[in-house]
Amino acid sequence: MLIGLPKETKDHETRVGMTPSTVKTLTRHGHQVLVQSGAGEGSFLADAEYQSAGATIVPHAEDAWAAQMVVKVKEPTPAEYHYLHQDMILFTYLHLASDKALTHALLESGATAIAYETVQTEGGKLPLLTPMSEVAGRMAVLVGATYLQRTHGGRGVLMGGVPGVEPANVVILGGGIVGTNAARIAVGFGAQVTVLDVNHDRLKYLDDIYRGQLQTRFSDEYNIEEAIYHADLIIGAVLIPGGRAPWLVTSAMLPNMRKGSVIVDVAVDQGGCIETTRPTTHSNPTYEVEGVVHYCVANMPSAVPRTSTFALNIQTAIYTLRLADEGLEAIRNNPALQYGLNIHRGAVTYPAIAKEFDMKY
Ligand code: NAD
Numbered sequence: 001m002l003i004g005l006p007k008e009t010k011d012h013e014t015r016v017g018m019t020p021s022t023v024k025t026l027t028r029h030g031h032q033v034l035v036q037s038g039a040g041e042g043s044f045l046a047d048a049e050y051q052s053a054g055a056t057i058v059p060h061a062e063d064a065w066a067a068q069m070v071v072k073v074k075e076p077t078p079a080e081y082h083y084l085h086q087d088m089i090l091f092t093y094l095h096l097a098s099d100k101a102l103t104h105a106l107l108e109s110g111a112t113a114i115a116y117e118t119v120q121t122e123g124g125k126l127p128l129l130t131p132m133s134e135v136a137g138r139m140a141v142l143v144g145a146t147y148l149q150r151t152h153g154g155r156g157v158l159m160g161g162v163p164g165v166e167p168a169n170v171v172i173l174g175g176g177i178v179g180t181n182a183a184r185i186a187v188g189f190g191a192q193v194t195v196l197d198v199n200h201d202r203l204k205y206l207d208d209i210y211r212g213q214l215q216t217r218f219s220d221e222y223n224i225e226e227a228i229y230h231a232d233l234i235i236g237a238v239l240i241p242g243g244r245a246p247w248l249v250t251s252a253m254l255p256n257m258r259k260g261s262v263i264v265d266v267a268v269d270q271g272g273c274i275e276t277t278r279p280t281t282h283s284n285p286t287y288e289v290e291g292v293v294h295y296c297v298a299n300m301p302s303a304v305p306r307t308s309t310f311a312l313n314i315q316t317a318i319y320t321l322r323l324a325d326e327g328l329e330a331i332r333n334n335p336a337l338q339y340g341l342n343i344h345r346g347a348v349t350y351p352a353i354a355k356e357f358d359m360k361y
Helices: 020-028 047-052 061-065 078-083 100-109 130-147 177-189 200-210 221-228 251-256 266-270 305-326 329-333 335-340 351-356
Strands: 002-005 032-036 056-058 069-071 089-092 112-115 169-173 192-197 215-218 233-236 262-265 286-289 292-295 341-344
Touching: 002 061, 020 032, 020 047, 020 305, 032 047, 032 061, 047 056, 061 078, 069 305, 078 100, 089 305, 100 341, 112 335, 130 177, 130 233, 130 262, 130 266, 130 292, 130 305, 169 177, 169 221, 177 192, 177 200, 177 233, 177 266, 192 200, 192 221, 200 215, 215 221, 221 251, 233 266, 262 266, 305 329, 305 335, 329 335, 335 341
Parallel strands: 002 032, 002 069, 032 056, 069 089, 089 112, 169 192, 169 233, 192 215, 233 262, 262 292
Antiparallel strands: 112 341, 286 292
């Protein structure tokens, strides 16, 4: 199969869809890989490394996009919509439930779009979301600690406090992968941490491993309000797979929150779990509402592209190879990829996305 690897175009997106090691596996299987020149440079992966792995370096994005399968990291930006073409397979993060324009562009193109974030294995695991959630969860606390500094608009609170002065109060909404990784770093900083979730198994897991180093609470409106009104840092980490995130913190709650507190809404890529969330970029990551700093960058892991590119490829490579070897048959043969199929030849094939846009499924 002819496989294309274009350079990412989203603001500050410096990850790349395939490492030279993935390319080598593909070329060993007899596939041809077209790498847009400079695609890996944001992750400090040189064209020469891809060439040694068997890739052909092409000068323009359109050369890579003309392939039968295009492997990326982030969803196509509007400037890339015209590259979408019939019979191509697009394998990347898509987050369509919060992106009507892209959903329509994909439908009109006739392409087959497989979303990393909905590829699902047994037991409801999301293996291609996990590595970026691990990165974003750990980063969320580092980012939160930065914006809590007065010089960055925050309340001027040090995460771990100091002897005689209380630590920051960190509230994490959702105790899945993002939430657990955020909790790990926040506890490591010495913050006072509360995790809220609706899934009792997640709360039990966190309670078991942290043995009193953090508090767990069931996520309902009453408990959320009680927790956030005393929080310095709130991390939004909920997920309804393939669907839009629910608003757990409404705009009416904001005036009651601590002035200078910080919200890091990691769930922004699914619409955000805070009503006042709107997507921001690495160039302009924060804004303030009612004295509360909001950080809502939808591609947080791109700030640490080397770690993120390698972490992502460890998980995606096996599916990329299956798609390359078997084409669309791979979707029929592999239940995990079936879950990943969001759009196929002009039709939405994922129920939560169809529901979001009132479309036929
Ligand atoms: P996950 O499925 O592992 O965890 C989500 C958790 O939310 C689950 O434990 C679930 O029970 C919980 N939840 C659902 N409804 C809830 C509610 N009403 N109250 C409290 N908890 C609730 O998902 P994840 O991998 O941790 O991802 C979380 C979000 O972070 C997703 O939207 C994901 O796309 C996003 N994400 C964003 C970035 C970024 O750069 N901004 C990076 C990675 C992941």
